Amino acid sequence: MHHRHSYWKDKLKGSGCRLTLPRRVIFEVLNSTTKHLSAEDIYFMIHKKYPGIGLTTVYRTLDMMVRMGLVDKFDFGDGHSRYELLEAQDKQHHHHLICTKCGKVVDYTDFIKEEIALVKQTEEGLSKKYNFKINSHVTQFYGLCDKCKK
Template sequence: MQIAEVLQKLEQGARRLTPQREVIIRLFAEHPGRHLSAEEVHALVKEEASEIGLATVYRTLELLTELGILQRINFGDGRARYELNQEEPHRHHHLVCMRCGRVEEYGEDLLDSLEGRILEERGFKVLDHELKFYGLCRSCQKAQGHH
């Protein structure tokens, strides 16, 4: 999502681009593919704008999600994470480490052919899907002595 699109969505929602909102939006734009929790966003924006409190971060993330600028994703660990909303839905999957909580994207859409079969066999047009793989990342495997 380009910054012009973000500004347009804010205007459509009758919201202005406050300095706090701008810092948070820029953070996501500068970290594509990262899935950041509110606490992680807060820690990263405090480096640039130390006056931003955690409550402001939570409110801003909620607003940006409502306006469709960010997408909230739940990986089942009790912490919502956010990423910039993609123009095309469901074009990547997530790899979730069950030990450290790290989330990586897997860029190839593995379910395109399955969606085609579902349409052909059942007449059901899939508009979106979500696929998460749970396991151990490389670092956690090394730490546990797995190869």
């Protein structure tokens, strides 16, 4: 785990950014959950212990982490952006399965292998045909979860 901590701290310092309490706290929250938290979620989670940290700072910090390539930002269509730590080395590429009723999100890695091959092939084809430099892709499935199906 330590290597992961130093990784982002170094990256921060390297860009002339400072290692502050809010940044450490927000990183820790992201680092200790598998959930897809919104800025507000994080704000409330840390507010009891760190009432001094404002929602503005949470937004700013998440933004910074996204720009640094440390965090991924997702939109599941419910009006709140969600943030997820990209654990550089050991995190598997995964996609999302979203319940449109209750908002439940499942990370799945099934079929990812086949998909990676297809995506790579698609990326190459599209890059060539449309002259795009492709940087990322999103695949999401929407539906009703176990409970919401009734």
